[in-house]
Amino acid sequence: MESIQQIKKYINDNELEKATGLLKERVLVNPKDDEAFFLLGNIYRKQSNWKPAIECYLTALDINPNSPARQAHEMVMEILSFNNPDLYNP
Template sequence: MEEFDAIKGLINEGEIERAIQALDLFIEKNPSCDEAFYLRGNAYRKQGNWQMAINNYLSAIEINPQSPALQAKKMIIDILNFYNKDMYNQ
């Protein structure tokens, strides 16, 4: 989708806030588009906003259980579990 290509470009260029704003507008009009939630999750992940990333991935998975958000969510959970375990080893 052409609109998503532009948003992916914004994310890759580090224009995360602009990408999130564009996705907010898109999701408002298309609340059942799992790819939009997945992309917004990626944008939040790039910001380091783990909670918002997971929330968006969960929304994408709810719409489409086969969404790539499933793997992305698992990756974040693995990272957070690793960091939390690491804190106990200090």
């Protein structure tokens, strides 16, 4: 199994498919790996795939309430709740 550090390198190198596959394997083996869920959420967020990103962040928070997934989840919710009325009234 690849280390978290190696998976982070794949993410930084934009090898998202490879990192996603490795993280999914990792959470199957250890469903309490909050860092893997957090990183998986980050990948989905980068892809603007909001629903699975939120699900991963919430899973990470269920496992570890002090996870950095809390801030990431809040950020996604802010993005999704953004409303600019000027966009509707040109």
